[in-house]
Amino acid sequence: MARVTVEDCIDKVQNRFDLVLIAAGRARQIAAGAELTVPEDRDKNSVIALREIAEETIAADTLRDNVIQTMQRHVEVDEPEEDDMEAQMVSHQFADNIDESEVLVADPAPLGEMPGDDSADDGDAA
Structure with a gap:
């Protein structure tokens, strides 16, 4: 399931490295209690995050901005x-x-x- 999901996500995100960061950030949000946009189907948070990105139920740009914001040490x-x-x-x-x-x-x-x-x-x- 995860391999197919990764292949589906590559079309939605610029490169694999961005995909890893974005999916990991979304998986952390899900673990913290964020609302799911796809059915859970007994999948792990990382697979759910990849499915959300592949199905475009959540915007990859929004996730990218969230990842950048959480990694910033100094915010002006x-x-x-x-x-x-x-x-x-x-x-x-x-x-x-x-x-x-x-x-x-x-x-x-x-x-x-x-x-x-x-x-x-x-x-x-x-």
Whole structure:
């Protein structure tokens, strides 16, 4: 049964090496409890995986992508790194501090004196 199944699968997959990786990955999925797309017929997981590939009940490209994903050690994520996050937080705090200092520099009036308050000038004139 397996030899015939392998011969049927060669038409669906580029080469035998890819077939081995894809079928082994699917057999692991079946062992982990994935749903079967062909009848079990008391076959082992590897034979079931080959039958699924031969009968095209599951896409070989999808299985190939799953195998590649499981073998990757480093997966790039588009999230900013912690150093970038810290730098952004510091820059936001720095910007907030600059805004406060600009207000103080722009308004040099003493704390007791309010702009437009003429009451201090009236006391000197009398």
